Every structure is written in structure tokens, then in C-alpha cells.
Amino acid sequence: MISLKSVKKTFPGSTSRMGPAQTGGMEVLKGVSFELQPGERVSLLGPGGCGKSTVLKIAVGLISPDKTPAGEIPRGSVTLGNIDMFHGAKVDRRRVLRQVGMAFQQGALFDFMTVRENLLFAMENMTELTPAEMEKVLKGLLGGVKLGHTEGMFPYELSGGMQRRVGIARALATSPSIAIFDEPTAGLDPVTSTIILNMIHELGASRGDNPRTLLVATSNVEIAIRFADRVILMHEGVVIADGPWQELILHGSEWVRHFLSVRLIGLDLDYARGLNLPQEFLKAHWG
Numbered sequence: 001m002i003s004l005k006s007v008k009k010t011f012p013g014s015t016s017r018m019g020p021a022q023t024g025g026m027e028v029l030k031g032v033s034f035e036l037q038p039g040e041r042v043s044l045l046g047p048g049g050c051g052k053s054t055v056l057k058i059a060v061g062l063i064s065p066d067k068t069p070a071g072e073i074p075r076g077s078v079t080l081g082n083i084d085m086f087h088g089a090k091v092d093r094r095r096v097l098r099q100v101g102m103a104f105q106q107g108a109l110f111d112f113m114t115v116r117e118n119l120l121f122a123m124e125n126m127t128e129l130t131p132a133e134m135e136k137v138l139k140g141l142l143g144g145v146k147l148g149h150t151e152g153m154f155p156y157e158l159s160g161g162m163q164r165r166v167g168i169a170r171a172l173a174t175s176p177s178i179a180i181f182d183e184p185t186a187g188l189d190p191v192t193s194t195i196i197l198n199m200i201h202e203l204g205a206s207r208g209d210n211p212r213t214l215l216v217a218t219s220n221v222e223i224a225i226r227f228a229d230r231v232i233l234m235h236e237g238v239v240i241a242d243g244p245w246q247e248l249i250l251h252g253s254e255w256v257r258h259f260l261s262v263r264l265i266g267l268d269l270d271y272a273r274g275l276n277l278p279q280e281f282l283k284a285h286w287g
């Protein structure tokens, strides 16, 4: 459903915490490969700056991976719903993108539209819903992210976290078959984070015949493991581990085990038990 093969990305002359800028630019993705099957639910996890948002933007064709002068991705490819996002026909790419809902890290709402108009615009352009159905979805989703009162407000009147919640509601509004969320809970309080995770989960559960593919990018280990069994872990522009997190937390490389456990071992034992942590891990860290 989503497939990246050997994707590299160099930003011209950028500097980052990954190292000093090099002549010819900074390679922020150094050959990223992974594949999501239809209906799969996956967390893309890694520290800030490791390249998650860049991966997501490339997956939906918003930015281009490195190419040869002839326009080829060297030994690599990006496909979404079986469509090549960089060589496929424009009509095919448009068709597949109509099935995608993406919530960006920064909300990415239309500034000149109210919250209500932002959601309606997405539904009018990407769904066959009737006005009455749209109204119902709008009320349900805004209520869900606790923003019913903001319907008539413009993005500049909302805080960053509120804008992100509207962005999430908008991504869910079109009932997409591929839904992608970039840092959906960053900066939100635990209660709102849980509400948002549950809404994303419900989205996955509420589509019987046509399985929905869900991808959440986050730097928060707890969010990642609560969201999905399969975790793709990135570090400095590469996929450093990919698999069921219960396995990675016990048997991954030292860096992988450390990254996955360091945020969890300070948690209250009862709470940790609720996260389905492996028995062996609980014993090792809580005694």
C-alpha cells in the first residue's frame, strides 16, 4: 500500500543536529526502505530530526527524493496504492491521493477558511457525502477533538495544538483508505493525546470490507507502542529496526533497546503493565 525502496534525500546546504553541512548538501535520508500492506497499522518512530516527516512527505509525493539528472531514483522507488509517485501518470497519482488523508505536524490548514470550511472543503473535494452527512461528520469529529466551539474560527485564532487537532479531524473527515498522521499528539496533554489515539484507532476499526492502512509518525515511544504492534524505528536517516516492538525491546540492537526502554522505565508499574510490555522487560526494570 505504501512502499519506499532505497529512498535518499539531500537538502541543499542544510545544517542539522545530524552533523555539519557538507559540500553538496546534507543527506537526511540515506536509503530508506519499508513496505506497508493494505490494512496494516504501523508506527514510524525515531528521535526528532531523524527524517520521519521527510519520509512522509516523500511517500505522498509532496517532495521529491534525490534523482539522477535523467529523473530516475537510483535503484529506488516510491509507490502508494501501487502507483509510482514519481513516474506514474498524473491522473493515477491524483486518484490515489484522493484516498489519502494526511495530518501534518503543523496543522497545514487553509488560513483563509474557517475551521468548518476547512473540513467541508476536504469532504466536498474528496468524498461523495451529502451535505447532511458532511454536517454529521463535521460535528462528530470536531466534538471528538474537543473543538466544537471553533467551527467559525480561523486558524490564526487557534493555538498550535488546536490547529493540529483540526488537521487530524480534517484527515479523518474524508474516510481515507490510507491515513497518515505526523506527530499527532506532540505537545498535547495526556487526556487529549489518548482521545486522538482512540479516534485514529476507531478509524481503522470502522472500515470492514476495505482495509484501512494507518501510519503514525512520532518521536514518543509510548505513543508509538500504544498505536501499533509494528514499529519502524528510524535513526539518522536510516531504518534501524522494523518489527513487533515487543521483540525489538528485548532483542534489538543496543541502541534500539535503549531508545525503546529509556522513556518507559520511569513509568508507574501499574501504568506500564497496561502497555502490554513483555513480562521479561517488566521483571528486568521493575523487579
Ligand SMILES: Nc1ncnc2c1ncn2[C@@H]1O[C@H](COP(=O)(O)OP(=O)(O)O)[C@@H](O)[C@H]1O
Pocket (backbone or CB within 6 Å): 011, 012, 014, 015, 016, 017, 018, 028, 046, 047, 048, 049, 050, 051, 052, 053, 054, 055
Ligand atoms: N526543507 C528542508 N530544508 C533543509 N533541511 C530540512 C528540510 N526539511 C527537513 N530538513 C532537515 O532534515 C532533517 C530531518 O527532518 P525531519 O524529516 O523533519 O525529521 P523528523 O520529522 O524525524 O523530526 C532535519 O535535520 C531537518 O533539519
Ligand SMILES: [Mg+2]
Pocket (backbone or CB within 6 Å): 052, 053, 054, 105, 182, 183
Ligand atoms: Mg517531524
